[in-house]
Amino acid sequence: MPASSRPPRIALVAGATGLVGRDILQGLLADDSVTAVHALVRRPSGLQHPKLTAHVVDFAALPALPAVDEAYLALGTTIKVAGSQSAFRAIDFDANLAVAKAARAAGAKRLGLVSAMGADAGSALFYNRVKGELEAALASLGYETLVIARPSFLAGDRESLGQPVRGGEKLALRVSQWLRPVIPANLRSIAARDVAAALLREVPAASGRRVLLSGAMNRQ
Numbered sequence: 001m002p003a004s005s006r007p008p009r010i011a012l013v014a015g016a017t018g019l020v021g022r023d024i025l026q027g028l029l030a031d032d033s034v035t036a037v038h039a040l041v042r043r044p045s046g047l048q049h050p051k052l053t054a055h056v057v058d059f060a061a062l063p064a065l066p067a068v069d070e071a072y073l074a075l076g077t078t079i080k081v082a083g084s085q086s087a088f089r090a091i092d093f094d095a096n097l098a099v100a101k102a103a104r105a106a107g108a109k110r111l112g113l114v115s116a117m118g119a120d121a122g123s124a125l126f127y128n129r130v131k132g133e134l135e136a137a138l139a140s141l142g143y144e145t146l147v148i149a150r151p152s153f154l155a156g157d158r159e160s161l162g163q164p165v166r167g168g169e170k171l172a173l174r175v176s177q178w179l180r181p182v183i184p185a186n187l188r189s190i191a192a193r194d195v196a197a198a199l200l201r202e203v204p205a206a207s208g209r210r211v212l213l214s215g216a217m218n219r220q
Contacts, residue, residue, distance in 0.1 A: 009033055009204065010067065012108065014040045014059075014099040015074030016047070019154055020114045023196030024072050025052075031200070038066055040099060059095035062102045070110035070145075070203055071103035073138075085126055093134050100138050110145040112199040113138060117152045117214065139209060147202045152214040153189045190214045 011028050015021035016039040028037045029049050039047065039054045040062075047054055057063065059075070073096045082088040100111060119131035135148055198217040202210060 021074030065106040
């Protein structure tokens with residue numbers, strides 16, 4: 001459905017200061033069918049826009065949220081940055097799930113998630129298993145629409161966000177540039193803005209559960 005013909009929407013974003021979340025937020029603010037955006041942040045961000053309300057929250061003890069129509073989950077870290085597996089899970093699983101539950105209680109019917117390639121609740125790899133467990137937990141919350149983006153390595157400017165550069169992403173981007181013609185589409189690095197654009201396109205329009213892989217999201 002073209003943005004111009006969509007009914008008015010109120011959106012919520014968790015992780016709006018991150019690599020993909022930043023582009024999700026900007027896309028929502030630029031969308032004429034979105035009348036208000038609520039961003040959940042851990043500390044004051046300085047973000048300002050007539051349609052934007054930023055809420056400084058503790059994701060371990062979320063307050064009741066304002067009424068919303070759809071929510072976007074872009075909270076994420078790495079085990080290295082978090083410091084331990086339990087700290088990683090507290091963000092990538094617990095915080096995302098808490099926001100999804102709170103948004104559902106606030107009326108949200110549509111949900112978009114930034115997950116990861118390889119997400120699998122049965123995986124022997126901790127990172128992939130947590131991502132898969134979150135996907136499964138979200139599917140049980142009763143959303144009419146659940147769109148899951150499973151990008152490969154992300155390309156984007158983390159330094160401008162004050163985030164540490166992830167060595168794996170940097171290496172993957174170089175390899176993708178050198179060997180792009182022979183790398184399967186779903187394994188190529190993908191720009192964060194393309195992941196955001198795919199979620200912004202699909203969440204308002206899709207129904208049921210949909211999984212987006214890098215090959216379907218990559219515009220390069």
